Amino acid sequence: MSGQMKAPDGGARDHRAGFVCVVGRPNAGKSTLTNALVGQKVAITSGRPQTTRHVIRGIVHRDDTQLILVDTPGVHRPRTLLGERLNELVIGTLAEVDAIAFCLPADQKVGPGDRYIAARLAEARTPVVAVATKSDAVGRPRLTEHLLQVAELGEWADVIPVAAPTGYQLDELVEVFRSHMPQSPPLYPDGELTDEPEHVMVAELVREAALDGVREELPHSLAVVVEEIVPRERPAKDGRELLDVRVNLFVERDSQKAIVIGTRGSRLREVGTRARRGIEALLGAAVYLDLHVKVAKDWQRDPKHLQRLGF
Numbered sequence: 318m319s320g321q322m323k324a325p326d327g328g329a330r331d332h333r334a335g336f337v338c339v340v341g342r343p344n345a346g347k348s349t350l351t352n353a354l355v356g357q358k359v360a361i362t363s364g365r366p367q368t369t370r371h372v373i374r375g376i377v378h379r380d381d382t383q384l385i386l387v388d389t390p391g392v393h394r395p396r397t398l399l400g401e402r403l404n405e406l407v408i409g410t411l412a413e414v415d416a417i418a419f420c421l422p423a424d425q426k427v428g429p430g431d432r433y434i435a436a437r438l439a440e441a442r443t444p445v446v447a448v449a450t451k452s453d454a455v456g457r458p459r460l461t462e463h464l465l466q467v468a469e470l471g472e473w474a475d476v477i478p479v480a481a482p483t484g485y486q487l488d489e490l491v492e493v494f495r496s497h498m499p500q501s502p503p504l505y506p507d508g509e510l511t512d513e514p515e516h517v518m519v520a521e522l523v524r525e526a527a528l529d530g531v532r533e534e535l536p537h538s539l540a541v542v543v544e545e546i547v548p549r550e551r552p553a554k555d556g557r558e559l560l561d562v563r564v565n566l567f568v569e570r571d572s573q574k575a576i577v578i579g580t581r582g583s584r585l586r587e588v589g590t591r592a593r594r595g596i597e598a599l600l601g602a603a604v605y606l607d608l609h610v611k612v613a614k615d616w617q618r619d620p621k622h623l624q625r626l627g628f
């Protein structure tokens with residue numbers, strides 16, 4: 318889309334922005350749809366962490382609309398959902414977004430996996446758009462049959478067939494989601510995520526190391542933000558480039574800070590050593606890793622914080 322969209326009365330439309338959670342069983346076409354909507358490959362789709370409440374898959378920028386496409390770990394993994402508490406957590410995260418994109422591939426029959434997800438979505442009370450993906454892969458009769466099955470599966474705000482390779486109905490899909498977004502200026506600058514994929518990867522390495530062995534205690538309360546990656550003038554002793562990497566780890570409570578840091582900092586040192594190895598391999602340089610643990614109370618509920626932390 319180019320140029321300002323006009324409202325029916327001829328004036329410019331308001332800007333809207335918000336979060337869309339993309340769900341669907343494995344192979345449903347979630348990543349492909351995300352990439353098609355975002356318009357370029359998003360670096361963070363690989364190896365995304367399963368431990369944050371929302372992981373950003375990509376950001377759709379239009380003149381008057383910004384959709385932040387997120388993933389909610391847990392929705393796709395029924396076996397981890399045995400505990401009622403975790404179940405509630407997933408529903409809680411689904412309730413926090415403005416809309417949900419439920420991907421159902423046209424080349425496969427609606428099955429138990431889809432019904433499982435549909436049941437979770439019904440509890441969240443967030444508008445759900447059922448997206449019939451891969452509609453280019455089947456003929457008309459099959460697509461019609463699929464759309465009927467999808468319609469019977471639940472209460473959808475809309476049912477819309479799309480095809481990522483041809484771009485079929487992708488603009489229409491953005492319009493549908495726009496209608497569910499609140500009035501808001503853009504929440505992220507254009508191109509934010511794709512500019513610095515290494516920051517995202519470094520944050521993931523630190524998060525993985527910090528959660529190792531304490532996932533039970535810190536399941537959804539850790540956010541990692543890479544503040545800066547700065548090259549030093551002098552190389553390391555072995556001749557490699559030397560980078561200062563400054564990272565903040567945010568937890569919600571003092572007790573969690575103590576867990577991350579460990580007795581006299583012992584655990585944090587181990588976390589640093591482990592993460593540093595991965596970061597050096599990733600960046601191909603020697604790394605001086607500086608980790609800071611901070612308490613940001615209730616960051617999950619504070620929009621300003623969420624934004625700063627990349628949620």
Ligand SMILES: Nc1nc2c(ncn2[C@@H]2O[C@H](COP(=O)(O)OP(=O)(O)OP(=O)(O)O)[C@@H](O)[C@H]2O)c(=O)[nH]1
Nearest residue numbers: 342343344345346347348349450451454480481482
């Ligand atoms: N013809 C066609 N193929 C598609 C379309 N969308 C996805 N595919 C194919 O379907 C397969 C799965 O797509 P993905 O986007 O990886 O599915 P996903 O839901 O992200 O999969 P997981 O990461 O396993 O959850 C890939 O081989 C895609 O090329 C589409 O619109 N049309």
